[in-house]
Amino acid sequence: MVNKKDKDTFMPTIAVPPGETIRENMIFLGLNQKELAMRLEITPKHVSNIVNGKDPITYETALKLEKVLGPKAQFWMNLETNYQLNKARLEKQEELEKDLAVLKKIPYKYMSDYGWIPETKDRKERVENLRNFFGVATLQAIEISIAAMFRKQKQIKEISDFGVLAWVRKAELEGLKIKVGTFNQNRLKKLIPKFRELTMKDPEEFYPIMKKLCAECGVALVLVKLLPKTYICGATFWRKNKAILALSVRGKRADIFWFTFFHELAHLINHTKKISSIRYDTDNEDEADKQASNYLIPYAQYKTFLTDYDYTNKKQIVDYSNSIGIAPCILVGRLLHDDLIDYKLYSDLRPSFEIV
Numbered sequence: 001m002v003n004k005k006d007k008d009t010f011m012p013t014i015a016v017p018p019g020e021t022i023r024e025n026m027i028f029l030g031l032n033q034k035e036l037a038m039r040l041e042i043t044p045k046h047v048s049n050i051v052n053g054k055d056p057i058t059y060e061t062a063l064k065l066e067k068v069l070g071p072k073a074q075f076w077m078n079l080e081t082n083y084q085l086n087k088a089r090l091e092k093q094e095e096l097e098k099d100l101a102v103l104k105k106i107p108y109k110y111m112s113d114y115g116w117i118p119e120t121k122d123r124k125e126r127v128e129n130l131r132n133f134f135g136v137a138t139l140q141a142i143e144i145s146i147a148a149m150f151r152k153q154k155q156i157k158e159i160s161d162f163g164v165l166a167w168v169r170k171a172e173l174e175g176l177k178i179k180v181g182t183f184n185q186n187r188l189k190k191l192i193p194k195f196r197e198l199t200m201k202d203p204e205e206f207y208p209i210m211k212k213l214c215a216e217c218g219v220a221l222v223l224v225k226l227l228p229k230t231y232i233c234g235a236t237f238w239r240k241n242k243a244i245l246a247l248s249v250r251g252k253r254a255d256i257f258w259f260t261f262f263h264e265l266a267h268l269i270n271h272t273k274k275i276s277s278i279r280y281d282t283d284n285e286d287e288a289d290k291q292a293s294n295y296l297i298p299y300a301q302y303k304t305f306l307t308d309y310d311y312t313n314k315k316q317i318v319d320y321s322n323s324i325g326i327a328p329c330i331l332v333g334r335l336l337h338d339d340l341i342d343y344k345l346y347s348d349l350r351p352s353f354e355i356v
Contacts, residue, residue: 015086017053018079025069040064056080095138099127102139105162106130107227114225116170134169160229164278167227167248168235175220175244178211183218183243189269191217192295199258199296199327203355210261219243219268223355234260236267237276243268252352255333259292266291293337296330311335314346 026036033051037044041064049055057065057080062073100123108126112119117129127139134142142165191213198206214221226232226248233256234247245264249257260279266288267277277288293299301324309316317335321328329350335341 015083015090017051017083018057018076019051019053021079022051022065022069029069036068039068053083056084095140096124096127099131099139102142102162103127103130105160106139106142106166107160107163107229110227111166111170116166134165158229159231159280160227163227163230164232167224167230167232168237168246168278171222171224171235171244171246172237172239174222174224175242175246176239178215178220178222180215180218180220180242183241185269188214188217188219188265192265193325195262195265196296196326199254199330200322200325203353207355214245219245222246224248231280233279234264235276235278236264238274243274249355252354253329253333254327254351254353255329257353258296258327258330259333262292262295263288265295293334297324297326297334302334305331306340311340312345314349317346317349 022036026032031039033047034044037047040047040061042061046055050057050061057076059073059077062076062080065071065076066073103123103126108117108130111117111133117133118125120126120129130139131137136142142162194213195210198209201209211221220242222244224246230248232248234245236243236245238244245261245268247257247260247264263279264277267275270287270291279288293302305311305320309320311317317331318328321331332341332346332349336343
């Protein structure tokens with residue numbers, strides 16, 4: 001009795017085309033391919049293709065072979081079916097072997113720990129889970145996606161491209177769940193003052209408002225946990241005519257969070273085309289960075305502070321920030337970026353937080 005599991009996991013070493021049996025019968029009957037073609041009333045080229053496994057045996061050809069070579073048509077069709085099945089099994093196994101190689105490059109454990117995919121130690125199950133997560137037939141398609149979707153950034157540290165794509169995919173899946181209005185650049189730009197005001201509130205208060213305001217402008221705002229070796233601060237991309245703005249809350253510093261958010265807003269507001277961008281912590285996108293800085297603290301206000309106030313004085317930093325309606329962490333972050341104060345100073349004005 002054949003064990004069902006053994007039967008289901010049968011793997012042939014090679015796929016033998018039915019043409020081998022046809023060739024044996026031709027030799028037995030003393031026929032060459034030209035003579036066989038004439039008797040079957042098909043072209044010699046077609047016979048050659050069948051014999052060499054390039055063309056399949058059709059029902060019509062099977063009936064002709066029954067008359068010319070002797071075995072029943074069902075015999076020939078069984079040979080063809082077994083050949084195609086074995087060939088498919090071998091191709092599937094080859095795909096699996098390639099996917100197992102790709103699997104090594106994907107941070108599966110972190111993704112399962114985050115609850116993105118099921119936890120399992122079985123490598124085949126991991127491959128299948130990742131295929132479902134990414135929505136691909138094989139994991140090899142991810143490598144094609146990496147080459148096609150992302151512009152390589154100059155980085156200080158080595159970036160995990162597969163980790164980046166997994167992060168973006170999770171952001172995509174979460175973003176597609178969010179109901180948003182029609183994308184409106186003008187409305188989004190008019191909300192800049194409102195977003196600035198939110199910098200002065202606590203996360204549990206400002207984040208629901210942020211998310212709602214973004215949705216009203218056609219932007220799905222999502223937070224995605226950071227994966228190892230991705231160094232992502234934020235990203236903006238489009239899916240199904242919807243803008244998705246994703247933040248990793250990398251570092252969890254308030255000034256970094258807000259600057260990244262306004263950086264991504266700059267892309268959405270100032271680019272007419274539906275472009276995609278990913279901001280890493282080593283990026284230096286001058287245009288978007290400059291725009292984000294001016295959204296948060298207009299240059300004229302920043303220049304006034306540097307000219308008329310002592311920018312090394314903590315109290316004056318706090319008082320001026322409050323007077324222009326911005327969180328002190330934003331001004332401190334700007335001063336740090338411009339190397340006007342030391343990173344050891346005023347860390348208490350740059351709180352860390354976690355948005356749940």
